[in-house]
Amino acid sequence: MKCQSTRFGTLDVNDESLLVFPSGILGFPDWTKYVMLDHDTDAPFKWLQCVEEPQLAFVILDPAYFKPDYRITVTTDALIEIQKKDDDELSVATILTIPSDDPSAVTANLRGPLVMNHRTRLCKQLVLSEDLPTRYPLFTFSAQSHASAVAV
Numbered sequence: 001m002k003c004q005s006t007r008f009g010t011l012d013v014n015d016e017s018l019l020v021f022p023s024g025i026l027g028f029p030d031w032t033k034y035v036m037l038d039h040d041t042d043a044p045f046k047w048l049q050c051v052e053e054p055q056l057a058f059v060i061l062d063p064a065y066f067k068p069d070y071r072i073t074v075t076t077d078a079l080i081e082i083q084k085k086d087d088d089e090l091s092v093a094t095i096l097t098i099p100s101d102d103p104s105a106v107t108a109n110l111r112g113p114l115v116m117n118h119r120t121r122l123c124k125q126l127v128l129s130e131d132l133p134t135r136y137p138l139f140t141f142s143a144q145s146h147a148s149a150v151a152v
Contacts, residue, residue: 001013001014001015001051001148002003003006003035003049003051003054003092004054005049005053006054006148007047007057008049008086011035011037011049012035013035013051017022017035017036017118018033018034018035018051018121019033019034019036019116019121019122019123020032020034020046020121020122020123021032021033021034021036021122021123021124022081022122022124023124023125025058025059025095025114025125026112026125026126026127028050028053028056030145031050031052031053031056033050033051033052033144034048034050034051034123035047035048035049035051036048036049036051036060039069041050043130044061044062044065044086045059045061045096046059046060046061046093046136047060047142048060048093048095048114051121058095058096059095059096059098060094060095060096060114061093061094061138062091062092062093062094063092063093063094063108063110063113063121066108066138066140067108067110067136069123070092070110072092072113072115072128073114074090074126075126078115078124078126081117081122081124082116082117082120082122082123082124083117083120083122083137084120085119088096088117088118088119088120089117089118089119090116090117090118091115091118092113092114092115092116093107093113093114093116094096094108094109094110094113094114094136095109096108096109096138097109097135104139105137106111106137106138106139107133107134107136107137107138108135108136108138109133109135109136110128110131110132110134110136111127111132111133111134112125112126112128112134113126113128114126117125120121130147132133
């Protein structure tokens with residue numbers, strides 16, 4: 001299938017690479033079909049591009065890259081929605097916010113992770129009740145460490 005994207009132009013997407021969010025993503029319940037694209041071959045960042053809406057895309061990242069102790073509990077309802085079976089492999093990603101005026105201030109939404117079932121290609125955005133931030137900073141540079149890094 002052909003997919004239009006405002007960021008990537010026209011993409012050829014085969015059905016086996018589609019990711020389906022039956023409940024949509026928070027704020028975008030009507031758009032359920034996405035494809036994951038590499039941001040850059042050397043970077044761990046990925047794009048989650050909606051195939052139904054050319055302007056809708058999210059930058060995502062596996063939280064293991066920046067918060068190795070991040071653990072979530074997936075509810076039974078969510079496991080049913082993504083049709084999880086005993087041997088199915090799941091992966092987790094977080095949606096990033098990258099301010100255009102300061103890309104180094106990128107944050108991750110730890111309260112609303114995406115869970116993906118590799119076998120079914122069904123996905124679900126969770127809403128965790130734990131006290132987790134929606135804007136967890138990926139890079140923490142203090143003014144002190146920045147000053148010492150540039151001091152001569």
